[in-house]
Amino acid sequence: MRLPSLVLLLLLIGRGLFAQLTPKAEDIAAIKGQCGCHDVTFLYAETFAPDKTYTFKDRYSAKGTEWVFVDEESGPTSRPNKIVIQHLLVINDSMIVKHWREDWFYQNTSLLKFDQNTTWKRSTLSAGQVKGQWTQKVFEVDDSPRYEGSATWVHVDGRHYWESTADAPLPRREYTKRTDYNVLRRRNHHEILPDGYIHEQDNDKIIRTEVGDQILASEKGLNVYKRTDDKKCQAAKGWWAKNRAYWADVRTVWTEMLTNRDTVAFKGQVKGSVLSRELDELAVVAQQTPYNSAISRQLIRQTIEKFLK
Numbered sequence: 001m002r003l004p005s006l007v008l009l010l011l012l013i014g015r016g017l018f019a020q021l022t023p024k025a026e027d028i029a030a031i032k033g034q035c036g037c038h039d040v041t042f043l044y045a046e047t048f049a050p051d052k053t054y055t056f057k058d059r060y061s062a063k064g065t066e067w068v069f070v071d072e073e074s075g076p077t078s079r080p081n082k083i084v085i086q087h088l089l090v091i092n093d094s095m096i097v098k099h100w101r102e103d104w105f106y107q108n109t110s111l112l113k114f115d116q117n118t119t120w121k122r123s124t125l126s127a128g129q130v131k132g133q134w135t136q137k138v139f140e141v142d143d144s145p146r147y148e149g150s151a152t153w154v155h156v157d158g159r160h161y162w163e164s165t166a167d168a169p170l171p172r173r174e175y176t177k178r179t180d181y182n183v184l185r186r187r188n189h190h191e192i193l194p195d196g197y198i199h200e201q202d203n204d205k206i207i208r209t210e211v212g213d214q215i216l217a218s219e220k221g222l223n224v225y226k227r228t229d230d231k232k233c234q235a236a237k238g239w240w241a242k243n244r245a246y247w248a249d250v251r252t253v254w255t256e257m258l259t260n261r262d263t264v265a266f267k268g269q270v271k272g273s274v275l276s277r278e279l280d281e282l283a284v285v286a287q288q289t290p291y292n293s294a295i296s297r298q299l300i301r302q303t304i305e306k307f308l309k
Contacts (some may be wrong), residue, residue, distance in 0.1 A: 011193055023132065023155075024079055024106070025078075025079065026153065026155050026160070027106075027134060027153040028079065028080065028083070028307055029160075030153055030155070030160040030161075030162070030192050031083055031085070031104050031134070031153075032070060033072060033160070033192040033197065034068055034085060034190070034192065034197050034225070035068050035069050035085065035141075036068060036069075036196070036227045036230075037064055037065070037066075037067050037068075037227065037228055037229065037230045037232055038065065038067075038068060038196055038225040038226055038227055038228060039063070039064075039225075039226050039228045039232075040063065040064050040065065040066045040223060040224065040225050040226075040274050041061070041062075041063050041222075041223070041224045042059070042060070042061065042062045042063070042064075042223050043059070043061050043221065043222045043223070043224075043258065044059065044060040044061075044173070044201075044219055044220070044221045045059040045060075045219060045220055046059075046205075046217045046218065046219045047097050047217075047218050047219060048217065048218040049216065049217040049218070050215055051216075054216070054217060055149075056217070057178075057217075060173055062173075064089050064090070064091070065089070065090040065091075065228070065232050065233065066087055066088065066089055066090065066099065066225070066233075067087070067088045067090065067233035067236040067237065067240075068085060068086075068087050068225070069085065069086060069240075070083060070084065071084045071085070071086045071240075071244070071248075072084035072248075075106070080106075081105065081106040081107075082103065082104065082105050082106070083103070083104040084101065084102075084103050084104075084251075085101065085102045085103075085104070086098075086099075086101050086240070087099035087100050087101065087102075088233075088234075088236040088239065088240060090232060090233055090235055090236050093232065093235060093259055094235050095235075095238050096235060096239045096240075097141075098142065098247065099141060100138060100139060100140065100146070101138070101139040101143060101251075102136055102137065102139070103136075103137040103139070104134050104135070104136055104137075105134065105135045105137065106133075106134055106151075107127070107130050107131060107132070107133060108130060108133075108135035108150065109124055109125045109126065109127060109129075109130055110122065110123075110124055110125075111123045111124075111125065111135060111137075111148045111149075111150065112137075112145050112148055112258070112264060113148065113166070113167070114145075114146075114147050114167040114168050114169060114183070115165060115167075115208075116182050116183055116206040116208045117169075117182055118169070118265055118266040118267070118268060118309075119263065119264070119266075120263070120264040120265075120267040121262065121263050122144050122261070122262040122263070125150065130150055131302075132152055132269070133151055133152050134150070134151070134152075134153060134162065135148055135149065135150040135163065136148065136150075136162070136188075136190075136251075137252075138168075140276070141276055141277050142248070142250075142276035142279050142280075143250050143251055143254050143279075144254070144266065144275065145264060146168055146169065147166040147167065147168035147169075147186060148166060149164030149165060149166035149188065150164065150288075151163055151164040159191065160191065160192040161189060161190060161191035161192070162188075162189075162190045162191075163187070163188065163189045163190075164173070164178035164187075164188050165185065165186065165187045165188075166185075166186055166188070167183050167184070167185050167186070167206075168183070168184045168185075168186050169183075169184065170182070170184055171184060176236075180207070180216060181205040181206055181207050181216045181217075182206070182207065182208055183205075183206040183207075183208045183213070184203055184204070184205060184206070185203060185204040185206055186201055186203050187201060187202040187203065187238075188200075188201055189201070189202075195226055195227050196224070196225040196226045196227045197225050198222065198223065198224050198225070199221075199222075199223040199225070200221065200222050200223075201219075201220070201221035201222070201286075202218070202219075202220060202221075203218065203219045203220075204217075204218050204223060205217045205218070205219065226238055228229075242287065243283060243287070245286075245291055245293065245296075246282070246283050246286045246287075246291070246296060247283070248296050249296050249300060250279060250300055253297050253300045253301050253304060254304070256301075257301070257304060257305075258306075264308070265308070265309040266307050266308060266309065267306075267307050267308070267309060270306050270307055275303070275304065275307045277304050278303050278306075279300070279303060279304075281302065282296070282299055282303060
């Protein structure tokens, strides 16, 4: 009998059988090891500031249930070079919020690096620089760019983790509340555990100007994903089945629009509206009529173009 992929991954982690896989297969098993229905805790605390007069902000904590799953794979069937992982938040067992997305690319040489405010710039790495590495490309709830980093998955002493440093915009927990810094330098540590995974962060809040970078404060972040009863994510699975076609088209349009751009810059608002709200409104309309991918992509493109500088 063939074991479900998630059960197989758990057995590999629990019995230390990762070592029997090829290096790339180990990486893929670790990336997919993030998947499942999780109870999640989000914890952040500022830890250091160069300026002794700086007033540390209150600690942040939140909890939720999140379904994390592979939505797309590209490349050889058993050794994909691209893995798309989507996150959906489940609120009160029935309300679903489309959360962030992470795309993993093997030996990727082209990255969009965050500059400051609402601007990203294209960066090209050599094949030698990314040999054996995976790029994690992280996207907002509206599938716009957030941050990208490339690094090697490490499998040693029974541990399986990936670490990368990447500049990013202010996190959602702060960008509507603060204007005293404009870049978050994220040092991300993803580690797979038998009962889920952790996303640990050591971040610097940076003031970036023409004369250089100045650290305002540093913070520690710890997001703990603990696997829970799959039934708690049933509503998310049903929601995605109804909405997947639309959001797959959003991804496709974004990919087409970003591929040949060396610089990407956004307008925060257009006539008092924000991109995420307008794309959500289009999603509602898409549910009310027989879905037409060609028409949907045209409307999605027109909507996104309004917010690009």
